[in-house]
Amino acid sequence: MVIDDSRLEVNLLKLLDDFERLGEKAYFKSIRTVLRGGRGERADLFLQSRAFNQAPSITAYELEDLLNRLFYQKKIIILKNESNGRLYYRRTHPDHIDGLICFDQLLGINTKPYDQIDETLFKGLPMRGLESSTVTSNKQFIDCNTLLGVETIFTESELEKEFIQEISKIQYAIRIKEQPRTIAYTSNGRIYTPDFLIQTYQNRLVYVEVKAYNEMTVYKNLLKLEELKEQTILEDAGVVMISKYKNEWINLEDIRSLTMNQELETEVLKNLNKKNKFTKQDLDALKGKIDFEELDIHKIILHHNLKRNFAFYKFEITKI
Known part of the structure; x- marks a missing residue:
């Protein structure tokens, strides 16, 4: 039987808040134990939770179904504990949901079941840093709030800085890597380095190129983007070029439409x-x-x- 109880949903979201408040990670087994009214060292921390013993007969299948629905509705986030590889759940800040939806649309992200990604893509230093950057102005480091903490990100333009600041406000990313890789995009081996690789809050990968809107249709920029798509196809990663026009974020598909x-x-x-x-x-x-x-x-x-x-x-x- 599929659970469709709005009260249980409210209690579950409150329980995730309780896990966060107590500094505990909400693993699937722990959530189910509390909902069923089970006892134990960790479960006893939640005796005063409104969710305690609210679903004494809930099955693993029913809880999984509810969590999946909340994930698709962007009400919860799934993260991986780096120390033991286990997945745990966090509640999305309600004030962030509209922003998450907007940036999903901008970056071409469609919600799909949670899947593992190649996290080695985020290892190592950026391919181009402060010293090696050819940009002569607007180079700076800024802090970005991700779901795993604060990351310091190198940006090469005011528009890149603005993009990072906006996704920081809504904790859009799990991880961000600036200048993540280089690719050859011409037959004579000219090198291109995309601006960012982002692991989104729903564990999707997307390469992001940030350009001034009047540079988006320069032929070499479009050529770079297509080559990046070709060379990253096995990563199951999105590739998108974005800009801002009249204070609104846009991508190439917005122009085409x-x-x-x-x-x-x-x-x-x-x-x-x-x-x-x-x-x-x-x-x-x-x-x-x-x-x-x-x-x-x-x-x-x-x-x-x-x-x-x-x-x-x-x-x-x-x-x-």
Whole structure:
């Protein structure tokens, strides 16, 4: 029989709070013992808990089903005790749930059953640190609150810093590694280092590249992203490029889903057919003649699989 008792759910969540308050890890067996009213050295710590003896006949199957439902609803988190390898449960802070959902959507994370990951990916030093970074400004270390404690993360831009600060507020990550690996993304061996590898609160892996929104459709950046996807496919990890536009986090799929600006599309394609390129000067010449948003040109680049080179203030778009 599947449990569908809202009161038991409330009691279970309160019990997880009690485990946290007492500094104890909520293992499956311990949770079931308390709910069934069992006694013992650890169980006796919870005699005053509202959850004690609230489900004296609950089976292991019923408890597992309830915990799985709460996991899918993002109300609880599953963690692994590094010292003994056992899994334990923690309650998600209720104020964090909306933020967790938003960042799941941004990073392309879909909830699935808890599974083990390759934790060796987080071992070792970043591939590029303060001394070896080629960035000339905005390099800094910041603290990030993860579910395993505070990690000090190296960032290379204000946007990277802002991203880490926002996931820190909601304890989105179990672990974070900056500059986690290098890959060759061209035939002549040019090297690319993604910004972050994140082990999310639901034990999913995702590589995150943080770019200014007007750099998201630069051809070499898209090339790097596709090569990263190819080289990490066996890790069952997500790969995503994100940015911020008008104070909202966006990814490439958000741009692809925009409504096509057909007037601008017509002008871009006309220039490509006529002179084999569309430049920033061409775009500036259209201002006042047609209405368009800054992201419209990026939508056209992605939709038609065009090649954009150079910085946004002097870009050139061609066919591939």
